[in-house]
Amino acid sequence: MAQHVVIVGGGFGGLTAAQELNGADVEITLIDRTNHHLFQPLLYQVATGGLSPADIASPIRYILRRQRNVRVIEDTVREIEADRVVTDSATIPFDQLIVATGATHHYFGNDQWEDHAPGLKTLPDATRLRAQILGAFEQAERTGSADITFLVVGAGPTGVEMAGAIAEMARHTLRRDFRAIDPAAARVLLVEAGPRVLAAYPEKLSRKAERQLVDLGVEVMTDTTVTEIGPGRASLVTAEGEVEVEAQAVVWAAGVRASSLGEQLATLGADLDRAGRVRVDEALRVPGHQNLYVIGDLAAVEQDGKPVPGVAPAAMQMGSYVADRIRGMTEAPFTYRDKGSLATIGRSAGIADFGRIRFSGFPAWAAWLGIHIFFLIGFQNRILVMIQWAWSYFTRNRSARLIVRYDRNGR
Amino acid sequence: MAQHVVIVGGGFGGLTAAQELNGADVEITLIDRTNHHLFQPLLYQVATGGLSPADIASPIRYILRRQRNVRVIEDTVREIEADRVVTDSATIPFDQLIVATGATHHYFGNDQWEDHAPGLKTLPDATRLRAQILGAFEQAERTGSADITFLVVGAGPTGVEMAGAIAEMARHTLRRDFRAIDPAAARVLLVEAGPRVLAAYPEKLSRKAERQLVDLGVEVMTDTTVTEIGPGRASLVTAEGEVEVEAQAVVWAAGVRASSLGEQLATLGADLDRAGRVRVDEALRVPGHQNLYVIGDLAAVEQDGKPVPGVAPAAMQMGSYVADRIRGMTEAPFTYRDKGSLATIGRSAGIADFGRIRFSGFPAWAAWLGIHIFFLIGFQNRILVMIQWAWSYFTRNRSARLIVRYDRNGR
Numbered sequence: 106m107a108q109h110v111v112i113v114g115g116g117f118g119g120l121t122a123a124q125e126l127n128g129a130d131v132e133i134t135l136i137d138r139t140n141h142h143l144f145q146p147l148l149y150q151v152a153t154g155g156l157s158p159a160d161i162a163s164p165i166r167y168i169l170r171r172q173r174n175v176r177v178i179e180d181t182v183r184e185i186e187a188d189r190v191v192t193d194s195a196t197i198p199f200d201q202l203i204v205a206t207g208a209t210h211h212y213f214g215n216d217q218w219e220d221h222a223p224g225l226k227t228l229p230d231a232t233r234l235r236a237q238i239l240g241a242f243e244q245a246e247r248t249g250s251a252d253i254t255f256l257v258v259g260a261g262p263t264g265v266e267m268a269g270a271i272a273e274m275a276r277h278t279l280r281r282d283f284r285a286i287d288p289a290a291a292r293v294l295l296v297e298a299g300p301r302v303l304a305a306y307p308e309k310l311s312r313k314a315e316r317q318l319v320d321l322g323v324e325v326m327t328d329t330t331v332t333e334i335g336p337g338r339a340s341l342v343t344a345e346g347e348v349e350v351e352a353q354a355v356v357w358a359a360g361v362r363a364s365s366l367g368e369q370l371a372t373l374g375a376d377l378d379r380a381g382r383v384r385v386d387e388a389l390r391v392p393g394h395q396n397l398y399v400i401g402d403l404a405a406v407e408q409d410g411k412p413v414p415g416v417a418p419a420a421m422q423m424g425s426y427v428a429d430r431i432r433g434m435t436e437a438p439f440t441y442r443d444k445g446s447l448a449t450i451g452r453s454a455g456i457a458d459f460g461r462i463r464f465s466g467f468p469a470w471a472a473w474l475g476i477h478i479f480f481l482i483g484f485q486n487r488i489l490v491m492i493q494w495a496w497s498y499f500t501r502n503r504s505a506r507l508i509v510r511y512d513r514n515g516r
Numbered sequence: 517m518a519q520h521v522v523i524v525g526g527g528f529g530g531l532t533a534a535q536e537l538n539g540a541d542v543e544i545t546l547i548d549r550t551n552h553h554l555f556q557p558l559l560y561q562v563a564t565g566g567l568s569p570a571d572i573a574s575p576i577r578y579i580l581r582r583q584r585n586v587r588v589i590e591d592t593v594r595e596i597e598a599d600r601v602v603t604d605s606a607t608i609p610f611d612q613l614i615v616a617t618g619a620t621h622h623y624f625g626n627d628q629w630e631d632h633a634p635g636l637k638t639l640p641d642a643t644r645l646r647a648q649i650l651g652a653f654e655q656a657e658r659t660g661s662a663d664i665t666f667l668v669v670g671a672g673p674t675g676v677e678m679a680g681a682i683a684e685m686a687r688h689t690l691r692r693d694f695r696a697i698d699p700a701a702a703r704v705l706l707v708e709a710g711p712r713v714l715a716a717y718p719e720k721l722s723r724k725a726e727r728q729l730v731d732l733g734v735e736v737m738t739d740t741t742v743t744e745i746g747p748g749r750a751s752l753v754t755a756e757g758e759v760e761v762e763a764q765a766v767v768w769a770a771g772v773r774a775s776s777l778g779e780q781l782a783t784l785g786a787d788l789d790r791a792g793r794v795r796v797d798e799a800l801r802v803p804g805h806q807n808l809y810v811i812g813d814l815a816a817v818e819q820d821g822k823p824v825p826g827v828a829p830a831a832m833q834m835g836s837y838v839a840d841r842i843r844g845m846t847e848a849p850f851t852y853r854d855k856g857s858l859a860t861i862g863r864s865a866g867i868a869d870f871g872r873i874r875f876s877g878f879p880a881w882a883a884w885l886g887i888h889i890f891f892l893i894g895f896q897n898r899i900l901v902m903i904q905w906a907w908s909y910f911t912r913n914r915s916a917r918l919i920v921r922y923d924r925n926g927r
Contacts, residue, residue, distance in 0.1 A: 140654060140919040157568040159916035164650075166657075167917065170692040177695075179654040179919070194658055228920050239575075243551060243590040247605055281581040284588075487915060493900040504898060505570035506578065508551040508590070509639050 107132050107174075110431060111190060111199035113182050113366065115142050115165040117417040118401030119205035121424030123175050129432050133175040134197060136190070140164050140179045143228065144481055146417060149263060151231035152356075153238065153270040154278075154506035155498055158228045160491075163484050182206075185369040187394070201396045203427055204366055204383075208402040208415060211362030211380070218334040222256075222355035225263055234356060236508045238271060241353030242279060243508070245286045253291035256339055256352040258331050259359030260297035261305070262448045265314060267356050268295040269451035272321040277452075277501040293323045294350065296341060298330045298359070303448055303456070305414065310456040313465040317454040331359070361415070363403045370399065378405045387438035389427055398427045406439065413441045447473040452501055474498070518543050518585075521842060522601060522610035524593050524777065526553050526576040528828040529812030530616035532835030534586050540843050544586040545608060547601070551575050551590045554639065555892055557828060560674060562642035563767075564649065564681040565689075565917035566909055569639045571902075574895050593617075596780040598805070612807045612842055615777055615794075616835065619813040619826060622773030622791070629745040633667075633766035636674055645767060647919045649682060652764030653690060654919065656697045664702035667750055667763040669742050670770030671708035672716070673859045676725060678767050679706040680862035683732040688863075688912040704734045705761065707752060709741045709770070714859055714867070716825065721867040724876040728865040742770070772826065774814045781810065789816045798849035800838055809838045817850065824852045858884040863912055885909070 108131045112119045115137035123135050141162040150156040166177040184191040189198040210224025223230055223237075238255065245253050253275075257268040272293045279288040295302070295318065301311045302318065302325060315325050326343060333340040339355060341348045363381035371377055375391045376384045382405035383391060389404060391397040401420035406413040413419050419441055429435045445459030447469060455469035478491045485491070497504055519542045523530045526548035534546050552573040561567040577588040595602040600609040621635025634641055634648075649666065656664050664686075668679040683704045690699040706713070706729065712722045713729065713736060726736050737754060744751040750766060752759045774792035782788055786802045787795045793816035794802060800815060802808040812831035817824040824830050830852055840846045856870030858880060866880035889902045896902070908915055 140650060140917070157570040157916075158920065159568040159918055162918055163915070164693070164917045166693040175695075176657075178658050179651075180658055228918070232920075239551060240590075246587075247589050247591055282575070282577040485915065487904060489900040489904040493898060493904075504574070504896065505568075506551070506575045507570055507573055507639070509569065509643075 108200040108431075109134065109198065110201045110203065111136065111197055112203045112205060113137075113190065114205035114207060114364075114401070115139075115177070116145070116205060116207050116401060116420065118207075118420035118424040119203065120165065120168065121421040122203050122205065122400065122428045123169060124172070125425050125428030126174070126431065127172045129174065129428075131174060131201075131431065134178060134199075135165065135169070135175055136178045136180050136182055136192060136197070137165055138179070138181045139227075140166070141228075142168055142484065144484060145226070147477060147481070148225050148228075148231050149266045149270055151228065151505070152225060152234040152267065153274055154235055154503040155270070156494060157505045158232065160485070160487070160494065161481065162228060168484065182366060185366060185373065187373060187397075199396075201398070201431055203398045203400060203424075204370065204403060205399075205401045205420070205424065206364035206366045206403055207420075208361040208363050208380075210357055211360040212357070213360055215334070218357070221336050222258060222334045222339075222357040224357040225267070232509060234354070235506075236510055237354040238274075239506055239508050242283065242286070242288055242291070244353070246283050249285045251286055251290055252351070253286075253288075254294065254350060254352045255291065256294045256296065256350055256355045258296050258339075258355065258357050260295055260299075260302035260325070260327070261358060262303065264295060264297070264356070264358035265302055265318065266449055267358060268293050268323045269318060269321055269449070269454070272318075272323045273451040273501065274503060276322055278503045278506075289322075294352070295323050295325050296329045296331060297325070297327045300327050302327065306446070306448070306456060306458050307463065310458055310463055310465060314448065314450055314456050317450045317456075317465070321451045321454070361402070367403055370397065373397065375399075380405075388430060389423055389439050398430075400424055400427055406441070408441050416446065418444055447476065449473045452498060519611040519842075520545070520609065521612045521614065522547065522608055523614045523616060524548075524601065525616035525618060525775075525812070526550075526588070527556070527616060527618050527812060527831065529618075529831035529835040530614065531576065531579065532832040533614050533616065533811065533839045534580060535583070536836045536839030537585070537842065538583045540585065540839075542585060542612075542842065545589060545610075546576065546580070546586055547589045547591050547593055547603060547608070548576055549590070549592045550638075551577070552639075553579055553895065555895060556637070558888060558892070559636050559639075559642050560677045560681055562639065562916070563636060563645040563678065564685055565646055565914040566681070567905060568916045569643065571896070571898070571905065572892065573639060579895060593777060596777060596784065598784060598808075610807075612809070614809045614811060614835075614838055615781065615814060616810075616812045616831070617775035617777045617814055618831075619772040619774050619791075621768055622771040623768070624771055626745070629768070632747050633669060633745045633750075633768040635768040636678070643920060645765070646917075647921055648765040649685075650917055650919050653686075653694065653697070653699055653702070655764070657694050660696045662697055662701055663762070664697075664699075665761065665763045666702065666704045667761055667766045668704070668706045669750075669766065669768050671706055671710075671713035671736070671738070672769060673714065675706060675708070675767070675769035676713055676729065677860055678769060679704050679734045680729060680732055680860070680865070683729075683734045684862035684912065685914060687733055689914045689917075700733075705763070706734050706736050707740045707742060708736070708738045711738050713738065717857070717859070717867060717869050718874065721869055721874055721876060725859065725861055725867050728861045728867075728876070732862045732865070772813070778810075778814055781808065784808065786810075791816075799841060800834055800850050809841075811835055811838055817852070819852050827857065829855055858887065860884045863909060
């Protein structure tokens, strides 16, 4: 009888693993908490009104509709045992398990900050942030108050993209829309504990990114830590001392922590690193288990003494590798091939690092846009929508600027 | 000094009034609870995954960005006095007031039904219904249960469109997506207290609509009333007696009640009809007040002994008329010009009534689609997105099939 492969998580890693097992003599069950695969790298576009949720998310079962050996279940996995997983509604036995549940934001022991400084990992995160950012402008127009401050904590790719997009929106998109206030007067602070933005990039590109942010009107504060976040305010410590900031919206982009399913694997003997990631062997397995694979942001993988980064291409490579192993097509250890990375900073600025080739400004932005549209169309098959978006983005319009608030009953 | 015109509500009536006052020597303040104008006639498309919220909603201040004599405020009006309105954050005096706050769903004294049978008037209503409908299929796939029943209460245009779209989705869109269940086996019940569907149309078209619904697989139950709605179930009374129905989702499309601001106008002497609408004079004013106008679904207007229907064209005509009056361009009474009406039933079926010309089936559907795309593009200026939608709709794909659930904190 065909082996039963259970995949937990329908992100880049889990979905790729399922797709690469197409036609293999296995029965696959893919379990995800939501019904959709989410193109997380563009979530900040939803948070700033450039794209709609459905533009960056597709039902997983729709993506896999033509693959007959996979069954998709919307459910939450609570427990993992050596040969079965327990979900909210069932116990599902497996021969092989692939855990690919990713990471969530992390407040370093200050979970109470989450209410005032949401992170950006899910569609509700994004639409909530969108309502907060746009709501700040609405409130200012209502009261005639000129003080609008946005605070973005953490200058990794997400923080830089958010800060750039908010500044872009304030300076350009909303320019004509208000009467009592000047949206361009809004302050956008980008706070980073380390000495430079986009620390994963070479220092020279980092400097270029910072200059592009400053040109957009973002106030970049490096070597600055956040010591307290409350409703509408935050305390910062800079080289000069303490600063109190009033902010209408605070975006948390400072820390991620691996999914809590790592702790379930720990009960089976897995070793977790400080961020909660599962240390895997060279075949991406939990040491001591031949049939428990961990891939994507949940896996702690080292290569040449450096951690493999928590990015979509790495997750997809891991998914593909594990599928090959299960099909018996490889016995070699996993190796990560870095194909380069790109970050965007508002409209028509960005940096690109392809190893030997490094560039910044408009070419980097254009490369970023092209690659993202290419991948999105692959998932979505909605060519015209993406072309329309590229055009709006180029002309600085943002058509999904909705404030939708949900009351306590989830409505 | 220029007169100050306050418009409450940015739907079809209020927005048209504001636009028709473009260039007039007045200062306009438009107040709406949300930041967006909503194209309500296509809300059922959001509820069934055919369109995204941002496809049918645009920020009001964006629509009016080039009109210099209007200021838009996102706020909720709580009280109306003879010369001012009181909102959550301010008291705003006016010379002329236009109240255009529309209608909400109405449970005829059974407000507890709302939790189990949501109506369809706002974007959160639509995304919540979308999650319920798609969630019913997810749950069936999870448990392997074959019983899926959707109950639509009320066979006016909204109920007919919802029932048709759900049946269409079950029979065609989702056909390949599931493994444990056959989505086409889902039952769609359309319950109507009166003797026929779409009672506002001529009887012959009504019969055609019913036949088209039955062809789509909808079970049409006329002369049937709902006596109780609980979690996952409803009690119906038919000509044959009582029937208990288990339903995974119940859609309420049976009754509307005018906005509660009508009661505020009642304190100023206005007379309300049974549905809470304000009886206005022939100039659409509250009798006894020269400067209080009521338009759209909140206004009870009779013409030739028949009520003017609560549809977008009527609201727009009223908005335009009141703007003309305020500009001093007319002293004549308001007259409603019925330009015909269209209803759609799933994909490629519908009925059209243009008075002398009546037709049904594919031509009615094509006319409906063309007219709605034309108006949507007017509001949205997103031609490619709409063309893409028309194509997907024609090919029966529905690309916005997201289940997004918000927890108690509104996330």
